Amino acid sequence: MNVRLHRLVAQWYSIPLLLALWQIAVSSGLIESRLLPSVATVGGTLVAELADGALLYHTAVTLGRALAGFFLAALIGVPFAAAMARSSLFRNLFEPVFFFGYPVPKIALFPVFTYVFGFGTSSKVAFTFLECLYPIVVTSYFGFRGLDSRLIWVARNFGAGRLTVLRRVIVPAALPAIFSGLRVALPVSLIVVVLTEMIGDSIGLGYYITVWGTRFAFQNVYAAIVVIGACGFALDQALLVLRRRIVHWQKEPPR
């Protein structure tokens, strides 16, 4: 018990330590509290804004957009990757789009998205979809490609039809890769939504940050950052739980 406590302290002391230093620095007047409001102030603001519902509302907007874009990308991207891996025509057609498009900073296209889809939710969801699509397609593509062909031969030899092979051999074999693609894309979705909301919107956590930032109310900015961090953590954990249930035969890779 003592050993476990000791290890817990050794592994987690830095966060409380820095928070304490922060609090001391601010309350002793070493740092101007306008730029860095004390931990207590941020905590108070966080609780007040959550209770008020304002922060909850903006969080719900941001999460909704991020998840909509993410799920769209997953629903379209995974079958797309499978098609690219299984058909050479498909692969030749779309490979350049994905492999040359991958390193292009797609954020540059966001102004065009606002013209096509307007300033509201639809441009954010469409852009999140695009940003998530790349990691999902590319990672699952390698999953579908890296398949051991003998598995398919064996299944076919035993008389499995095309659909059975797909459902019972190909998809399970590619699932670990699919999940690592999803795990890359999920935080991307959150990041991209906040980012685009900061560029221009009137709702969402990104908007919340810019608007309170320009009013120099940094306790609100930090409160929003805490909420985003918590959301990211919760989403990642949820995906890991799902992965453990679906890909129960393989341990998840460490981050």
Added chain:
Amino acid sequence: MSARSAAIQKWIIPLVVLAAWEASGRAGALPRYLSYPSVILAALWEAAADGELAQAVLASVYRVSAGFVLGTAAGLIVGVSAGLARGVRNFFDPLVSALFAVPKIAFLPVFLLLFGLGHASKIAIVGFSSFFPVFIASRHAVLSVDKTLLWAARNMGTPPRTMFFRVVIPAAAPQLLAGVRIGLAHAFVVLFAAELIGSHAGLTNLITEGENAARFDLMLAGIVAFAMLGFASDRLLLALRRRVLKGQLVGTEEQSAP
């Protein structure tokens, strides 16, 4: 299927999209904000001719390279130390995992107040956001160096310095560089958003100027220039990587890849 028809198929989508864009743009079937390729190229040429493009590119390149180099250096140093020393790891792990899912751009208001609207705030936020992926990859890379290599070297009496430079770093190099590449991608995304939100120079400025003057060809020229810049830097990094990893890529699929 022959290699030639495969090569032809690879060009179909890019060419068809470009041709359709150009044709429907010329026919006036597209909304004005989409413009079309030949006009965009002309605008790019125009901006290049009067020096506006060079100025914008210089400002953006200066910001992204300074920030990226600083953030990557910090990420490599701290990440490698975290991989080597448990104390460093224990200190940084909770902080990094707490901040991992937070878009670093969320700190932009703070950086703007600290460093002003000029270059410094962009450099700082670009460095800040490229630090994280580089840290995570280097920490992991050093930790996952094959223990047999370390034991073998130690058994032969290798001094710690040689151990570090000749065993640990070369063994970790592929993963280190993978982290650097992710860091570069983050750098460009954050640069774009930071320039768009608070800036008076850089490629994004070209985009907003074109937008404000309803010169959509100029706006799209800026977008194309930014995308090309990001793409070219990634290719540069990959070329560098191939040089550094020359010996390690032998026998892998990548050796023959373009």
